[in-house]
Amino acid sequence: MSAQTNKWQALGVVGVGIFIMAMNASMMNIAVPFIGAYFHSSMALVEWVLMSFLLVISTLLLTFGRLGDMFGFRKMYILGAVIFTVGTVLCGLASSIYLLIAFRVVQGIGAGMTMAVGPALITAVFPPTERGKALGLLGIFTAGALGFGPTLGGLLLKYADWRFLFYCSVPLGFIIILWAHLVLEPTPRREQSFDLPGAVTVFFALGSLLLALSHGEEWGWTSGPILGLMCTAAVAFALFMWRELTCTAPMMELRFFKNRLFSAATTSALLNFMVQYMVVFLLPFYFKDVLMLDAARAGLLLSSFPLVILVVGPLSGTLSDRIGSRGLSSFGMAVSAVSLLLLSRLTPQSHWTEIVWPLVLLGFGNGIFQSPNSSALMGSVPRTHLGIAAGILSTARNTGMVMGVALAGVVFNHRLPAATAALAVTGVDQGQLAGLSFTTALHDTLLVGAAVAVAGMITSLVRGPRIAPVGSPVSQPGTGQPAN
Structure with missing residues (x-):
């Protein structure tokens, strides 16, 4: 197999693996109430079906990235796929909520291994002139999983059983293990201490x-x-x-953060995912409690956001290979800020078009931002440390998700009682009070989100041109000039 063919095969196997794991995670978001009812579990207990998976991935990404640098990305990816598939089978067979949570930990270990080394595998096999394009194409798989996962999960829950949300991933897991074994090239083992x-x-x-x-x-x-x-x-x-x-x-070279590009790109990634998950967390409540939409319609509206990323991400990545990444990623964060300002104007009477277009704009902004920013970050470290760089990038994303939800919860729950009291004094009809109070608190929370997006735009703008990583000179291919 030629090197040209093999790099696209590598992109395929990494992308499909990430798709399976991200889709399984997104299906769980709507399955939790059904799982809780099946096991007669409290909300506080059943939420650990989600939390255990997320915490294991987030806390071990740096460790797995470092192990990938030491023992090879191929070994870590295949081992992760095996552990994830075994964990998935066990989740489907779980006879109690406690066993399900334990087996989700196993799933999370496997998913963390593959997610930690996935971007490193792609960066290692693609030249700098195609890195943005490749990472953009990789983003298609994640966006596709987030877009289609809830819909597929809803259909399986309607016509089958929650266990099939796990069983449907098992055959694909075995395919990924075999495909990765045949396609991925071994990377050299480095004699380093852990x-x-x-x-x-x-x-x-x-x-x-x-x-x-x-x-x-x-x-x-x-x-x-x-x-x-x-x-x-x-x-x-x-x-x-x-x-x-x-x-x-x-385990982690702190000297990388002396590189302004690396530290600013990491910060921008964290802020970007904070913005995303402030929206993803709050809008389903707006759909359900204010607009009274059913789950199918709410899911369809929310899917417009990741589906736009699916289209825009590869185009943005390809463009960044030609013109650099700083301007694109900064523009993407600016567009995201505008989209949150538009969403903050929603009312209890808003038409669906007033929701879709800001979400499309949010997807466009994130699609423009993510691939160039990831490419810049991964290109700013020596090739011997691609694993830990990928782990840092993934950790920033996951931490941003959790911080976004936490920030949205704090601001919204602080503003909701104040908005309710202020509106009640004005004599608002009791039938309209709840909806108006909700959208007032939503308005204030999304304004905070817009400010976070502006901060991400600033960190992206001030990162400066690329600084060559220690021991590895970097320049824009074909120009001899520093990349940005």
Whole structure:
């Protein structure tokens, strides 16, 4: 097989693997109420079907990225696919909610392995002149999974059983394992020591932080458990930083953050996913509680956002290979800010067109931003550290998701009682009070989201031209000029 053919095969196997795992995760979002009813479980318990998966992935991405650098991306990807497939079978066979949560942890370990090294595999096999295009095409699989997953999950729940949400992924898992074994080229093993103390401290740091952000609104931000988790996160992060600065073979090279492009692109990715998930978290409540839409219509409206990313992402990635990434990613964040300003104007009487077009604009902005930003970040580190760079990028995304939901919850729940009280004084009809109060709080929350998007635009603009990674000179191919 020629190198030209093999790189596209590699893109296919990585993309399909990510599609399967992202689709399985997106189907779970609508399956949780049905699973809770089946096992007669409380909402507090059944939410761990989602939380266990997310926390395991988020806390282990850096570790898996580092292991990929050491033992090879191919081995990590195939091992991750095997563990994910085994975990998926076990989830389908789970006889209790506790076993299901435990098996979701197994699933999360496998998914974390593949997600951590996926972008690194693509960066390793594609030349810099095609990296943006390849990462843009990779984004198609994620956007497609987020767009079609809820619809497929709804159909399976309607005509079959929640266990089939897991069973349908098993044959595809075996296909990915075989395909990856045949297509992916082995990467050299590097004789490096593994920083176990660093891995342990960052695990507790991220785990404590994400758990606190996820449950802060529910448990109370000043409650003992949340304050304890925050303190644990702060201490663990301090120990992690000390360890990485003093270790001869650190898990994460903190010197990468001296590269303004790398640190700014990481920050921009985090802010971008915060913006996305502020919208993804709040709009379903608006559809259900204000517009009184059924699940099918609400899902169809929300799918317009990832479907636009599916189209725009590859085009933006290809364009960034030619003209650079800074202008595109900054423009994408600006468009996202405008889309949130438009969404903030929604009312209880808004027509569906007033919802779709801002969501299309949000998808366009995110599609323009993501591929160029990812390409810039991955291209700013030496090839020997692509795994940890991919892990940092994925960690920024996952942390941004959780922070976006947490920020939206804090602002919305703070503004809703105030809006209700203010409107009640004006003599608003009781039948309209709930809807008007909701959209007032939604307006204020999305304005905060727009400000976050503006901050992401600024971090993207100020990152400057690419600085060559240590030991690896980087220039714009064919020009001899620094890339941006």
